[in-house]
Amino acid sequence: MFKKIQKMKGQVLMIIIILHLILPLFTYTLATTFLYLAVPLEPLFATGLSAVLNIPVLLWVYFYDQKNRGYSLTESFKLTNSPVSICLLGAALCILGNSVVEVMGLTRISKAYQEAANALYSPPFALQLLASGFVIPAAEELIFRGMIFASLRDKFSFGLSAVISAGLFGLYHGNLPQGVYAFLIGLAAAWLYERTKALSAAFMLHIPANLLSLFITNTKLSGxxxxxxxxxxxxxxxxxxxxxxxxCIVRIYWKNNLKEDIV
Incomplete structure (x- = not known):
C-alpha cells in the first residue's frame, strides 16, 4: 500500500512538472501571437505587452508553488548578498555569449536571426529598453527559472534541471545565435537561483545582460x-x-555561504 501511494505521488509530481513545462510557454506564446497577428502589433511591442499581461498570473502560480515548497514570498524576492557581483556577472556573460556567437559565425548563417534582430532593434530605443530590458526578462525568469527549473529541481539533480530549462530557454528564442546565447545565460541564471534560492538573483543577472546587449547594438559597438x-x-x-x-562567480559562491559543490 505504501509503495502504491509513493508511486501515485511520483506520478502526480511528474504531471505537475510536465504542466509547468508546457502551460507557461503555451499561454505566453499564445498571447504574443494573438497580439501580433490579430491586433496587430509590432513583434517587440506584442511580446512586451504579452509579458505584462502574463506576469500577474505567473507570479500567482510561482507564489503558490513556493508556498507548497515551504518558502515564503519574501525569500523569493529578497535582496541577495551580492547584487553588484550578480549585475557584473550578467554584463560579463553578455560579452562572452556574444563573443561565442560571433566566433562561431552564427549570426551570418542564420536568416531567422536577421529577422529577429530587425524586430528587436528597429523599434524606438525607449521601447527596446522597457520591453527587452525589463518586462520580457521578468516574464522569462518567472517561466524558465521560477516555474520550469524549480519544478524540475523538485524531482531531478541540479545539472539535469539546469540543462533542460536552459535548453528550453534557448529553443524558445527560435534561432541559433540567440539560442546559444540564451542557453549560456539560462545556465548561469539557474546556478544563481540554486545558490541564492531567490528569483530576484536571476532577474539581476538577466536584466543587465539584456541592457548591455541593447547598448552595444544600438551604439554600433558590436562593430x-x-x-x-x-x-x-x-x-x-x-x-x-x-x-x-x-x-563574480567565486564571490557569489562564498557570499551565499555554500561550501559544498552542487551535485
Whole structure:
C-alpha cells in the first residue's frame, strides 16, 4: 500500500512538472501571437505587452508553488548578498555569449536571426529598453527559472534541471545565435537561483545582460568589439569579461555561504 501511494505521488509530481513545462510557454506564446497577428502589433511591442499581461498570473502560480515548497514570498524576492557581483556577472556573460556567437559565425548563417534582430532593434530605443530590458526578462525568469527549473529541481539533480530549462530557454528564442546565447545565460541564471534560492538573483543577472546587449547594438559597438579587424580590442574585452566572470562567480559562491559543490 505504501509503495502504491509513493508511486501515485511520483506520478502526480511528474504531471505537475510536465504542466509547468508546457502551460507557461503555451499561454505566453499564445498571447504574443494573438497580439501580433490579430491586433496587430509590432513583434517587440506584442511580446512586451504579452509579458505584462502574463506576469500577474505567473507570479500567482510561482507564489503558490513556493508556498507548497515551504518558502515564503519574501525569500523569493529578497535582496541577495551580492547584487553588484550578480549585475557584473550578467554584463560579463553578455560579452562572452556574444563573443561565442560571433566566433562561431552564427549570426551570418542564420536568416531567422536577421529577422529577429530587425524586430528587436528597429523599434524606438525607449521601447527596446522597457520591453527587452525589463518586462520580457521578468516574464522569462518567472517561466524558465521560477516555474520550469524549480519544478524540475523538485524531482531531478541540479545539472539535469539546469540543462533542460536552459535548453528550453534557448529553443524558445527560435534561432541559433540567440539560442546559444540564451542557453549560456539560462545556465548561469539557474546556478544563481540554486545558490541564492531567490528569483530576484536571476532577474539581476538577466536584466543587465539584456541592457548591455541593447547598448552595444544600438551604439554600433558590436562593430568594434566583435569584428576581425579589431582583434586586439576583442581579445582584451573578452579577457576582461573572463576575469570578471570568474571573480563574480567565486564571490557569489562564498557570499551565499555554500561550501559544498552542487551535485
Amino acid at each position: 568594434l568589439l566583435f569584428q576581425r579587424g579589431h582583434a586586439a580590442v576583442t581579445v582584451a574585452v573578452v579577457a576582461a569579461a573572463v576575469v570578471v566572470t570568474v571573480f
